[in-house]
Amino acid sequence: MEAKHSDDVIGRARVKDTPELEDYYKELESLGAGALWTVANDIEPWEPRTSSVPMLWKYEDLRELVLKSSDLVTPEQAGRRVVYLVNDKRKDVSAAVGWLYTGIQVTRPGESTSAHRHKASALRFIMEGEGGYTVVDGNKITFEVNDFVITPNSTWHEHGVAEGGKTCVWQDGLDIPLVNALEANDYAVFDGKQPLAHPINFSPLSYSGSGVIPADHVWDKPYSPLFKYSWKSVYPALLDAAKVSDGSAFDGILMQYSNPLTGGHVMQTMGATIQLLRAGEHTKAHKHTGSFVYQCAKGKGYSVIGGKRFDWKERDIFCVPSWVYHEHVNLSETEDAVLFSFNDLPVIEKLGLYQEKEYPDNNGFQTINN
Numbered sequence: 327m328e329a330k331h332s333d334d335v336i337g338r339a340r341v342k343d344t345p346e347l348e349d350y351y352k353e354l355e356s357l358g359a360g361a362l363w364t365v366a367n368d369i370e371p372w373e374p375r376t377s378s379v380p381m382l383w384k385y386e387d388l389r390e391l392v393l394k395s396s397d398l399v400t401p402e403q404a405g406r407r408v409v410y411l412v413n414d415k416r417k418d419v420s421a422a423v424g425w426l427y428t429g430i431q432v433t434r435p436g437e438s439t440s441a442h443r444h445k446a447s448a449l450r451f452i453m454e455g456e457g458g459y460t461v462v463d464g465n466k467i468t469f470e471v472n473d474f475v476i477t478p479n480s481t482w483h484e485h486g487v488a489e490g491g492k493t494c495v496w497q498d499g500l501d502i503p504l505v506n507a508l509e510a511n512d513y514a515v516f517d518g519k520q521p522l523a524h525p526i527n528f529s530p531l532s533y534s535g536s537g538v539i540p541a542d543h544v545w546d547k548p549y550s551p552l553f554k555y556s557w558k559s560v561y562p563a564l565l566d567a568a569k570v571s572d573g574s575a576f577d578g579i580l581m582q583y584s585n586p587l588t589g590g591h592v593m594q595t596m597g598a599t600i601q602l603l604r605a606g607e608h609t610k611a612h613k614h615t616g617s618f619v620y621q622c623a624k625g626k627g628y629s630v631i632g633g634k635r636f637d638w639k640e641r642d643i644f645c646v647p648s649w650v651y652h653e654h655v656n657l658s659e660t661e662d663a664v665l666f667s668f669n670d671l672p673v674i675e676k677l678g679l680y681q682e683k684e685y686p687d688n689n690g691f692q693t694i695n696n
Contacts, residue, residue: 619669
């Protein structure tokens with residue numbers, strides 16, 4: 327049956343204020359209580375309602391300021407030397423969109439951070455540099471540009487750049503706002519130097535093979551044992567998929583970073599995807615529950631988010647709030663474009679909150695208002 331969306335229908339709050347009711351409300355308030363019908367229409371909207379706005383952060387505007395931070399403070403002074411990106415409507419919780427945090431971190435050759443851990447899950451997408459590495463629960467992993475690295479919650483981790491390398495810059499993504507909202511976050515610093523438990527790159531060498539996994543390893547963690555997803559493997563996989571599939575009308579060739587043991591999301595609270603837009607491709611618009619933070623890994627184009635156009639090129643970062651229509655366009659007629667993104671879909675899906683809707687008008691394309 328079709329639902330009726332009007333505040334005049336039976337079942338919606340329609341109480342008119344009277345002096346008697348006003349006195350009643352004040353009496354309830356004095357006792358730490360309230361009448362549900364005074365807030366029901368706000369806390370139970372007809373459709374999902376976001377508290378974030380679409381935003382674009384231009385890397386060319388931020389890069390020099392990110393690098394300047396390495397002249398002003400050391401990693402030890404800062405704890406984590408990061409320029410964080412904040413949504414205009416989520417400043418109170420330091421979120422980029424919804425309950426997701428993101429920032430840009432810089433590390434010079436020879437620098438490293440102290441090992442630490444927290445209940446918030448974290449991830450990195452590498453933007454610049456050479457010789458960078460991370461150590462996650464004793465697993466030291468080297469990374470390159472466009473590699474995707476995870477730091478699951480409560481794992482000891484540290485980052486650095488080897489002597490002789492080049493200054494590294496990467497995007498951090500964390501669920502700090504969500505974990506704080508649940509009042510479950512914590513933070514600890516490792517006492518001394520984190521010991522290595524395995525040979526360098528043990529995790530990617532063991533678990534990123536061609537459909538095979540180690541038969542003699544027992545993995546009982548709720549997150550992926552593969553801590554690094556190499557661009558050298560991921561990008562060819564996108565190209566191969568494009569040879570045999572038209573992809574999604576809304577996302578082009580979309581692939582999910584996954585736990586190789588389960589096929590599910592890489593971590594319990596955050597997922598990540600990579601998508602390829604063919605030359606000249608213009609996807610149709612849709613909206614869904616779940617917040618997304620994007621980074622352009624290759625190419626240039628624009629996205630229409632909530633009727634507004636946001637032009638992006640390599641290394642630019644932008645966000646798509648939950649339940650906001652969006653579509654993507656590759657501006658090149660000869661080269662593909664690639665977008666990395668991370669999201670809160672693991673939480674949305676586990677709680678049974680995912681829903682999606684196609685844009686109903688104009689053959690699936692939004693009218694641009696700016």
